[in-house]
Amino acid sequence: MTAREAGSPVTGAGGPGRAAAEGGAGPAAPRGDEVRTLPAEEVFEALGTSPRGLSTAGTAALRARWGPNELPPAARGRLWRRLAAQFTDLFAVVLLIASAITFLAYGLQDPRDAGTLQLAVAIWCVVVLNAAIGFAQEYSAERTAESLQAMVRHTCRVLRDGERREIPSQEVLPGDVVVLEAGDAVPADCRLVEAHEVSVNNAALTGESDAVGRTAHPVAAGPVLQARNCVFMGTDVTAGSAKAVVFATGTATEFGKIFRLTAAAPRQRTPLQRQVALMARRVAGTALAIGALLFLVRLPTGQPFVETFVFALGVMVALVPEGLPATLSVSLAIGVRRMARRHALVKQLLAVEALGSTTVVCTDKTGTLTQAEMTVVRIWSGGTEHAVTGVGYAPDGEVDDPGPVRELLRVGALCSNARLVPPSEHHGWRVLGDTTEGALLVAARKAGLDQAAEEAAAPRVAEHPFDSGRKLMSTVHRDTGTGGFLVYAKGAPQELLGRCAAADWAGEHRPLTDALRAEVLAANDRLATQGLRVLAVARRPASDPRLDRATAESELTLLGLVGMLDPPRPEVSEAVAACRRAGIRIVMVTGDHPLTAEAVARRVGIVTGAAPAVLTGAEFEALDDDGLDALLGRPGELLLCRVSPEDKMRVVGALHRSGEVVAVTGDGANDAPALKHADIGVAMGASGTDVAREAAVMVLLDDSFASIAAAVRLGRSVYQNIRKFLVYVFSSNIGELVPIVAATFAGFPLVPISAVQILAIDLGTDVLPALALGAEPPEPDVMDRPPRSRSERLFSTAVMGRILFLGGIQAIGVTTVFFWHIHASGVPWADLDEDDLVYREAVTLVHAGIVLSQFFVALAVRTDRQSLLRIGLLSNPWLLAAGCFGITIMAGISYLPPLQALFDTAPLGPGDWALLAGLGSLVLVAEELRKMWLRRRGSTAAKGATR
Structure with missing residues (x-):
């Protein structure tokens, strides 16, 4: 006896009772451990709903009672704690220790030197400023990530008032009847009431990644997660289709109970972040070694111990690139936002790094290269072709002589899970579900068929869902006219034809002889050669709706073929050409017929030669690993057709073995393993399944291959920008260090530039240009270069050479200016002190010389090879x-008395500024000449390679 039969309401947490469904307060609905014991037909009443789903009129009251179906955001630390965490960074710890030592040295000095106190305060200010910048960037990055994640739609299909609707997952309510298909993420905890060979991946809850079967039948009491007739939020449907009633949403779900434990887990650092951290440690170690060396060199000259130690400590601190972490964060954040504007949502920073080195893109066809708006244009039946007019999902058009093919279209439409949605205020005609099935629904309407009436006349009683191995699906329907049952099937012609024993030929039932079979295959090839995707449709009578799949899909009668066209996206051809110029190989991996795949590949430019390598699934499976490696290792154009998701996994593995960096596109649940295994898994945001989007590190919001090419271009520019500001920052350090070293070894008693001045350069005049370099747009030729090697480090030989080249020029310039000014004054070195006007002018010349030189360095490093004149001086106004x-800050340091006292500077004359500007421009001129030489050398090498 059920609780309902006993007359007492079943109560629990997580859902509404009947009164709640009608808008009242009502009792709570039973939990999963209660509804699982009920027969499917009793679940609806127990959960206050019906097979038609909730009524629209009652959802407002339910939403007010239960709230949105979402989990609270992971708890973040209080703002002051997160700000305090900025002071635990390596650079911050080093600087805080240095500041404390400097304060201590100031206390030990007798007499005390105000400059030591200034240095200690300056170092402390550096720490505070860095912490503020780091905190601001972290806070901004979190907000950016949240806003970008919101761009990916999380929707599900429910029944409301008996109609199937697509709604945001957050709007799912207890009592909703959810429609689930392979590839869907389960939006809430549900009890199954109808199941067709359903399997679910419960890894998010149980840790077991193997798919487990599900049933709609009652089960005995026990642990909730072991209930085979329940599905839970956070899990994925891997096969089959089902209907289920929601009994718990949001935090009341099983996933909600453990969410807070996992949501607070710390994020792992990406390889790029680890590489930068290692570089920072090495730079800090180098700065410490240089400071110690200068201390040991200056100490024997008779300088006081404390002053010498403070000097060396100040130099060491000044050589640490304090603004590097903030600049890195800005560059990556800008890159991610730019990719989002180009419809590519990057979920992990690792993708930004890997995109720049992608060498192979394995792309599917439908929706990525094409527009994903399948349209039936040809129907072949009984030896005759029938044209279909109209394009897209709007049922505008007609079928030429529809009578002979009306049954074919009726069967194809009934053997479908998609739904055609009429236009609304915000959308035109669209399809919920598979686009191929949507095309069949549209064609059936063009032939005058009423889908609702046909479904009522032949209601579905069982289903054998599509899977990639069989490449077909079948459904069992009850014929209300005769009381018997019929099996309807559709799928790949080669697969379905092998299961057919007869054909409906111009209204006659004929055995499928070898001659007829050959005629069908020839018609299939004719349609495929036109670039059409071809489906075969068949049927058979059945005595029992519970036939197993093998029996149901045997002894079928072929009704005909349907040819569909999915036109290529207009922007794809240009994107494919850009990838070719960039040295990226494109391999089409599709489940379509080889002739169809080749026709589309030629239209978009993936295939340009006369004889590309084309392999079918059967040929592919016959290859062992060595044969596959040899096939993929050969240069040339390659199409893999009629392949399974397992085959796609093998392709990715083979490409990895050969050292390629692989990007893979996918949209189905079966694509998830390949998406995870690839260096860059790219899921479709519009048509892709929830499982595919979760497995990928990049989601294409518009499903277009052109967005992949744009993301690669932006990914390359992000990595280049990181290198640009590294060259900019470290060339400045050379310009700061060389004058000090030169003065130390020349025996000059004072320093050409003080530690406080260096800190002013690093934070006052270096940080903003470095940040602006992080926002530098991609260079015009960024897609004309081969992919970089994944083993290539940030500090490559070329980067180090460029740092030494640019830093060396400005270092020689400012060192020469300093000693020239001292020499021109005629004052002996021994007579100079820190208050001497000549010395203060010389120091100001060095300080201003580095600032102006760095301005020209910033312009010079904007491109690697292209002339600055080509990209335009004004193309980065932020820089x-x-x-x-x-420069304005430097002028203030030179002319404003308070800043003069702080930095020990003196006013410069117009001639001084002109001299420094001329020296700084030498850096730009020298770099332009170097780029010209590189371009000429590259051009010569290219000419030699073509001979």
Whole structure:
């Protein structure tokens, strides 16, 4: 006896009772451990709903009672705690220790030197400023990630008032009847009431990744997660289809109970972040070694111990690139936002790094290269072709002589899980579900068929869902006219034809002889050669709706073929050409017929030669690993057709063995393993399944291959920008260090530039230009270069050479200016002190010389090979503004008395500024000449390679 039969309401947490469904308060609905014992027909009443789902009129009251179906965001630490965490960074710890030592040295000095106190305060200010910048960037990055994640739609299909609707997952309510298919993420905890060979991946809850079968029958009491007739939020449907009633949402779900434990887990650092951290440690170690060396060299000259120690400590601190972490964060954040504007949502920073080195893209066809708006244009039946007019999902058009093919279209439409949605205020005609099935529904309407009436006349009683191995699906229907049952099937012609024993030929039932079979295959090839995707449709009578799949899909009668066209996206051809120029190989991996795949590949430019390598699934499976490696290792154009998701996994593995960096596109649940295994898994945001989107590290919001090419271009520019500001920052350090080293070894008693001045350069005039370089747009030829090697480090030989080249020029310039000014004054070195005007002018010349030189360095490093004149001086206004801001600060340090006292500077004359500007421009001229030489050398090498 059920609780309902006993007259007492079943109560629990997680859902509404009947009164709640009608808008009242009502008792709570039973939990999963209660509804699982009920027969499917009793579940609806127990959960206050019906097979038609909730009524729209009652959802407002339910939503007010139960709230949104979402989990609360992971708890973040309080703002002050997160700000305090910024002071635990390696650079911050080093600087805090240095500041404390400097304060201590100031206390030990007798007499005390105000400059030591200034240095200690300056170092402390550096720490505070860095912490503020780091905190601001972290806070901004979190907000950016949240806003970008919101761009990916999380929807599900439910029944409301008996109609199937697509709604945001957050709007799912207890009592909703959810429609689930392979590839869907389960939106809430549900009890199954109808199941067709359903399997679910419960890894998110149980840790077991193997798919487990599900049933709609009652089960005995026991642990909730072991209930085979329940599905839970956070899990994925891997096969089959089902209907289920929601009994728990949001935090009341099983997943909600453990969410807070997992949501607070710390994020792992990406390889790029680890590489930068290692570089920072090495730089800090180098700065410490240089400081110690200068201390040991200056100590024997008779300088006081404390002053010498403070000097060396100040130099060491000044050589640490304090602004590097913030600049890195800005560059990556800008890159991610730019990719989002190009419809590519990057979920992990690792993808930004890997995109720049992608060498192979394994792309599917439908929806990625094409528009994903399948349209039936040809129907073949009984030896005759029938044209179909109209394009897209709007049922505008007609079928030529529809009578002979009306039954074919009726069977194809009934053997479908998609739904055609009429236009609304915000959308035109669209399809919920598979686009191929949507095309069949549209064609059936063009032939005058009423889908609702046909479903009522032949209601579905069983289903054998599509899977990639069989490449077909079948459904069992009850014929209300005769009381018997019929099996309807559709799928790949080669697969379905092998299961057919007869054909419906111009209204006659004929045995499928070898001659007829050959005629069908020839018609299939004719349609495929036109670039059409071809489906075969068949049927058979059945005495029992519970036939096993093998029996149901045997002895079928072929009704005919349907040819569909999915036109290529207009922007794809240009994107394919860009990938070719960039040295990226494109391999089409599709489940379509080889002739169809080749026709589309030629239209978009993936295939240009006369004889590309084309392999079918059967040929592919016959290859062992060595044969596959040899096939993929050969240069040339390659199409893999009629392949399974397991085959796609083998392709990715073979490409990895050969050292390729692989990006893979996918949209189905079966694509998830390949998406995870690839370096860059790219899921379709519009048509892809929830499982595919979760497995991928990048989601294409518009499903277009052109967005992949744009993301690769932006990914390359992000990595280049990181290198640009590394060259900019470290070339400045050389310009700061060389004058000090030169003065130390020349026996000059004072320093050409003080530690406080270096800190002013690093944070006052270097940080903003470095940040602006992180926002540098991609260079015009960024897609004309081969992919970089994944083993290539940030500090490559070329980067180090460029740092030494640019830093060396400005270092020689400012060192020469300093000693020239001292020499021209005629004052002996021994007579100079820190208050001497000549010395203060010389120090100001060095300080201003580095600032102006760095302005020209910032312009010079904007491109690797292209001339600055080609990209335009004004194409990055933020960089010009940042440079002008730094020069303005330098002018204030030179002319404003309070800043003169703080930095020990003196006013410069117009001639001094002109001299420094001329020296700084030498850096830009020298770099332009170097780029010209590189371009000429590259051009010569290219000509030699073509001979």
